[in-house]
Amino acid sequence: MKLFKQLYAYRELLKTNIKKDIRGKYKGSFLGILWSFINPLLQVVVYWIVFPYLMGRGAMNGENYLIYLITGLIPWTFFMTVVSQGTTCIKTNAGIIKKVYFPREILPISMVTSGLVNFFISCLIILVFLLGSGVGISYHIVLVPVIAIVEATLALGIVFILSAINVYVQDVENIVQFILNMLMYGTPIIYQLKQFNSAGVLYKLIEWNPMTVIINAYRDVFMYHRGINWENLGLVFVLSLGLLVLGYWIFRRLEKGFAEQL
Numbered sequence: 001m002k003l004f005k006q007l008y009a010y011r012e013l014l015k016t017n018i019k020k021d022i023r024g025k026y027k028g029s030f031l032g033i034l035w036s037f038i039n040p041l042l043q044v045v046v047y048w049i050v051f052p053y054l055m056g057r058g059a060m061n062g063e064n065y066l067i068y069l070i071t072g073l074i075p076w077t078f079f080m081t082v083v084s085q086g087t088t089c090i091k092t093n094a095g096i097i098k099k100v101y102f103p104r105e106i107l108p109i110s111m112v113t114s115g116l117v118n119f120f121i122s123c124l125i126i127l128v129f130l131l132g133s134g135v136g137i138s139y140h141i142v143l144v145p146v147i148a149i150v151e152a153t154l155a156l157g158i159v160f161i162l163s164a165i166n167v168y169v170q171d172v173e174n175i176v177q178f179i180l181n182m183l184m185y186g187t188p189i190i191y192q193l194k195q196f197n198s199a200g201v202l203y204k205l206i207e208w209n210p211m212t213v214i215i216n217a218y219r220d221v222f223m224y225h226r227g228i229n230w231e232n233l234g235l236v237f238v239l240s241l242g243l244l245v246l247g248y249w250i251f252r253r254l255e256k257g258f259a260e261q262l
Contacts, residue, residue, distance in 0.1 A: 003248070006103040014106050021114035040074045040122055047073065047190055064223075067135050071222045072189040072215045074122050078148075079155055079211060080180050082115035086159030087176050090167050090258060097258055104255045105248070108159045116152050126222055138225035147217045150233060154210060154240035160247030164254040167261045187211045210236045 007014060048066050089107045090097065097104065123144065130137050166172040187209055196203040206212055213232045220226050 003103075003105060006105070007109070010102055010106060013102055014110055017106055017110035018114045018117070021110055022117055040070075040077050041125060043077070044070050044073055064133055064135060067129060067133055067223050068192075068219070069190065070126055070129050071219045072187075074126060075119070075147075075151065075215055075218045076184060076187065076189050076211070078115055078119035078122070079151060079214075080184070081118075082112050082152075082155045083158055083162070084176065084180060085115075086111045086155070087162040087166050087173050089159070090163045091170075104258060105160075105251065108156060108163050108251070112152055112156045112159060115155070116148060119148060130222060135223060136225075137222075140221040140225055140227060143221045143228055144218070147214060147221070147228065147233065150217075150237045150240060151214050153237065153244055154214075157240060157243030157245075157247040160244070160251040164251045167254065167258055183209070183211065187215060189215060210239060 044066070047069050086108055089111045090104065093107055096102075127137060127141075129135075162172060162176060186206055188206065193203070193206060193212065196206060213229075213236045217228045217233050220228055
């Protein structure tokens, strides 16, 4: 409850920080916020051109690979960007932390919230491609915010932990980049999970990956026009809440030394 009281008391600072994170990301850029569309779009085009040749034309069993890609890559980009930038959010705000008191939790929370806003903007790309390709949309897309909240909760728990530890151990941000790159290939974004049916333990690791459940949920509502697997997503949400509580506890324990370490 103390956290919510602090966030309410400093709500104007939180709003300002969220706006700064959204605008500052593309500050000085001619295209500005349009990069929220262009960056994921360029990634999708590259994978769309290259990977069908690497996997073989029959690997997708007749499914629209472009739509499969875009409904996986854009949600993944949201997660990757938030975790990557969130890891360094305390260090990059060292100056203000040393000078002014405010709840330090605002920094990770505003980073994840601004990432969530950018993700919803990027979802317009998905809708355009769904309509343009003939796949279409269904009423199931109203569930997208539910999935996004689960993903944001998972990301925030991770960011609380990593941003606090990174103040003390600067190698963390480099390790995180490596792990995120590996995790992308451990999530069925550019391939289908069933391609690993005979992979034994590797198949199970990919299947149990929380991001696999989240990406599959996005594809269910965007691409396959069906409801969410509530049992699987519910388990991921419970895991995310547990990680959020643990992450916040770690953050609170370590924040006392932020000013001295920075």
